[in-house]
Amino acid sequence: MPYKPTVVLSAIEEHHSDGVFTHTTVSRARAAMVRAVQAIYPLYFETMSRPPIEVSDLMARDGEKVTVLVHRHNNLFRTPQLIAVEGRIITTAKATPLGLIIKGHRNRGIALAPTELVDAVPGWGETAISALRARCEAVRALLPRETAPLTAGAISAIPDDTADAASCTTVLLTSTQLPYEDPVHGCLWLVSDRTPGSGEDILNGVLLAPPTSSLVSEHGSIYAGQLPPYTAHLPTAAALTYAEALDLAGAINGKDPSRGYLSALARLDAQL
Numbered sequence: 001m002p003y004k005p006t007v008v009l010s011a012i013e014e015h016h017s018d019g020v021f022t023h024t025t026v027s028r029a030r031a032a033m034v035r036a037v038q039a040i041y042p043l044y045f046e047t048m049s050r051p052p053i054e055v056s057d058l059m060a061r062d063g064e065k066v067t068v069l070v071h072r073h074n075n076l077f078r079t080p081q082l083i084a085v086e087g088r089i090i091t092t093a094k095a096t097p098l099g100l101i102i103k104g105h106r107n108r109g110i111a112l113a114p115t116e117l118v119d120a121v122p123g124w125g126e127t128a129i130s131a132l133r134a135r136c137e138a139v140r141a142l143l144p145r146e147t148a149p150l151t152a153g154a155i156s157a158i159p160d161d162t163a164d165a166a167s168c169t170t171v172l173l174t175s176t177q178l179p180y181e182d183p184v185h186g187c188l189w190l191v192s193d194r195t196p197g198s199g200e201d202i203l204n205g206v207l208l209a210p211p212t213s214s215l216v217s218e219h220g221s222i223y224a225g226q227l228p229p230y231t232a233h234l235p236t237a238a239a240l241t242y243a244e245a246l247d248l249a250g251a252i253n254g255k256d257p258s259r260g261y262l263s264a265l266a267r268l269d270a271q272l
Contacts, residue, residue, distance in 0.1 A: 217253055
């Protein structure tokens, strides 16, 4: 059989209705989670004294068997996936800066772009794939257990700004993008209240951003319509007071941003 890479984490869901036809859907909430895992992955292992993998780390392994974990969205649905691909490292002028000849092929390969490479382990087979799968599951476990689509009902359930918003009771997992910069995944909006508008509501609260860009974690507001389609509601996330949310933002902006961000995830995943 032709070699097929292993999908480790995906937003694509397949439903076998009658054993013949397969109904495929894309979960926007899972897409937000997949992107968050990609963003959090290097931060998590950085705090465990294991530096994030870089393309330069693989340059010395020319011709060696490796299994790489890559973040890709070049599928039919253009939705994010984390995929384990077995192959041999190739460093030639045609592979800029690095390539992978896919297992079972002599000249079919993929480029390993720094923005797509998540991790790599030596060798092929189930042992290598299981190691990458276990690492992904460890990062996924940092996020609150349940993800749900962000619906109009969830937004309307947020108290309006006429109330005394002392708590952040709605947590959103999303992406944020500054002008002329790439999107930053794994952002958390801790929403305290909303300002009703004639066109769309404004959500007020505290933004927690992973320390991978120039984004600052701070209090702020965003139009509900400006949230990207791949935004998830985290219904099981612990409710925080507004002061606690600001403290988490301050820790992310402090001396150890990675630990500050991971500590914020742990606080949100506390049992209600």
